[in-house]
Every structure is written in structure tokens, then in C-alpha cells.
Amino acid sequence: MGPSKTSQRWKKKRLHSGVLRDLERQNQKKENIRLLEEQIALTKQLMEERDKKLMEKGSQQS
Known part of the structure; x- marks a missing residue:
């Protein structure tokens, strides 16, 4: 066997x-x-849930 x-x-x-x-x-x-x-999908879902809770909270105060 040669070097090549x-x-x-x-x-x-x-x-x-x-x-x-x-x-x-x-x-x-x-x-x-x-x-x-x-992660993007979970973040989107979390933000939607947060916004929904904020809207519910806002409508209760009016």
C-alpha cells in the first residue's frame, strides 16, 4: 500500500x-x-389571552 x-x-x-x-x-x-x-405561536396566544382579559376588565369598569 503506497502513500497515495x-x-x-x-x-x-x-x-x-x-x-x-x-x-x-x-x-x-x-x-x-x-x-x-x-415560541412565536405561544407568545401570540399569551398576548391574545392577555388582551382578552384586559378587555373584559375594561368593560366591567364602564
């Missing part, structure tokens, strides 16, 4: 680990986006 075979194997292994890192990064990005969308 060892070098090729090393490059292939390095490329493979790079691909795995990219896939992990993509999955993490998808998860972050999903969590952000969930």
Missing part, C-alpha cells in the same frame, strides 16, 4: 466526517426553527 492509498483513505474519512457535521448542523437548524415557530 493512505492519503486517499484519510481524505475520504475526512470528507465523510465533514458530511456528517453538515447533516448535524442542518438538523440543529431545523430544530431551532421549529422551536422558534413554537
Whole structure:
């Protein structure tokens, strides 16, 4: 086995680990986006409930 075979194997292994890192990064990005969308939806829901309570409170005082 010559030095070029060892070098090729090393490059292939390095490329493979790079691909795995990219896939992990993509999955993490998808998860972050999903969590952000969930947080936005929950914040919207919370604000709507708060506004509804404020309106009810305001109509009781009138």
C-alpha cells in the first residue's frame, strides 16, 4: 500500500466526517426553527389571552 492509498483513505474519512457535521448542523437548524415557530405561536396566544382579559376588565369598569 503506497502513500497515495493512505492519503486517499484519510481524505475520504475526512470528507465523510465533514458530511456528517453538515447533516448535524442542518438538523440543529431545523430544530431551532421549529422551536422558534413554537415560541412565536405561544407568545401570540399569551398576548391574545392577555388582551382578552384586559378587555373584559375594561368593560366591567364602564
